[in-house]
Amino acid sequence: METKQFIIIGIAIALVIAVAAPFLASGDPDGLESAFFSIYGAKPFMGSELDDDAAGAAEEEVIAVTGNDFSYEALMPDYSISGMDKAGEVLAIVIGTLLMLVLVFAIAKVSARPDN
Amino acid sequence: MHIPDAFIPIGQALVYWVIALIFIALALRWARRSMGEEKIPLVAVLAAGIFAIQALNIPIPWGTSGHMVGAALAAIVLGSPFAGIFVLTLVLLVQGIIFGDGGITVMGANIVNMGVVGGFVGYYGYTGIKSVVGNTYAAAFIAGWASLFVSAIICAVELAIAGTVPLIPALTLFGTYHAIIGLIEGGITAVALYLIASARPDILEHPTGVSA
Numbered sequence: 001m002e003t004k005q006f007i008i009i010g011i012a013i014a015l016v017i018a019v020a021a022p023f024l025a026s027g028d029p030d031g032l033e034s035a036f037f038s039i040y041g042a043k044p045f046m047g048s049e050l051d052d053d054a055a056g057a058a059e060e061e062v063i064a065v066t067g068n069d070f071s072y073e074a075l076m077p078d079y080s081i082s083g084m085d086k087a088g089e090v091l092a093i094v095i096g097t098l099l100m101l102v103l104v105f106a107i108a109k110v111s112a113r114p115d116n
Numbered sequence: 117m118h119i120p121d122a123f124i125p126i127g128q129a130l131v132y133w134v135i136a137l138i139f140i141a142l143a144l145r146w147a148r149r150s151m152g153e154e155k156i157p158l159v160a161v162l163a164a165g166i167f168a169i170q171a172l173n174i175p176i177p178w179g180t181s182g183h184m185v186g187a188a189l190a191a192i193v194l195g196s197p198f199a200g201i202f203v204l205t206l207v208l209l210v211q212g213i214i215f216g217d218g219g220i221t222v223m224g225a226n227i228v229n230m231g232v233v234g235g236f237v238g239y240y241g242y243t244g245i246k247s248v249v250g251n252t253y254a255a256a257f258i259a260g261w262a263s264l265f266v267s268a269i270i271c272a273v274e275l276a277i278a279g280t281v282p283l284i285p286a287l288t289l290f291g292t293y294h295a296i297i298g299l300i301e302g303g304i305t306a307v308a309l310y311l312i313a314s315a316r317p318d319i320l321e322h323p324t325g326v327s328a
Contacts, residue, residue: 048179
């Protein structure tokens with residue numbers, strides 16, 4: 001397969017995943033969050049019921065433990081765009097995917113081994 | 117497995133940043149020495165694909181989900197653990213700054229866990245297992261699984277040191293959830309490696325013998 005064709009197919013696969021992700025992705029807490037909530041009593045280890053109040057309290061409690069109250073408002077928090085629904089999530093992940101492509105290409109370009 | 121800011125005290129978070137920066141410098145040195153210009157588009161596409169698939173949280177049992185990390189895949193395809201660090205650092209940077217996924221102060225820890233640990237366990241797991249079992253894709257699956265599992269164990273230890281969670285429950289719960297999530301990592305790593313090797317066997321630094 002030609003390099004150009006290979007790269008185009010690669011970009012196409014990345015974009016298909018980016019568009020599909022908001023529709024397929026699970027909203028359940030990830031492994032780290034789930035373990036954290038279980039340890040703080042907001043969720044059973046092997047159960048799926050999340051107690052939102054206890055989860056919120058756990059997040060408050062951990063700031064008191066670590067003292068790290070740094071907060072930061074991201075441009076597209078949780079891969080979403082405020083005021084937009086699913087379309088915003090699709091757009092956010094597509095923008096992120098294209099941004100990665102351009103950013104990593106540029107950084108790889110300046111840091112790669114010169115061929116001559 | 118992205119640690120949020122509140123989970124690690126600032127002082128400890130800075131220590132992980134220092135460790136991360138050392139490995140980022142080594143990854144840049146790897147790029148200067150070993151990442152040929154012909155690899156640039158592949159690195160960019162791999163990073164974009166890894167970013168997209170990280171947004172795809174797959175449900176596992178117990179009301180929990182998990183997603184691919186991709187350091188093992190990048191390291192295997194590009195033939196160096198430092199490739200995993202190179203790609204994951206940029207993925208985590210964009211995720212943290214633009215999407216608020218993973219903290220800013222603790223980004224060093226996330227780079228250490230997913231990039232450094234993921235890259236090294238993924239790469240050396242793959243080459244080591246392949247030399248023993250002889251099968252490229254079985255090796256990729258096991259190495260992918262191990263890269264995620266070990267990253268999670270290291271993450272649990274960091275959070276125990278931080279005082280966020282007690283060590284033994286953290287190891288038990290992180291270990292259990294990520295032993296399952298690791299199957300996703302291993303499966304996608306093996307499938308992606310197969311697709312890349314089928315399309316372009318020449319790309320892999322360690323040819324797999326799959327014909328185009």
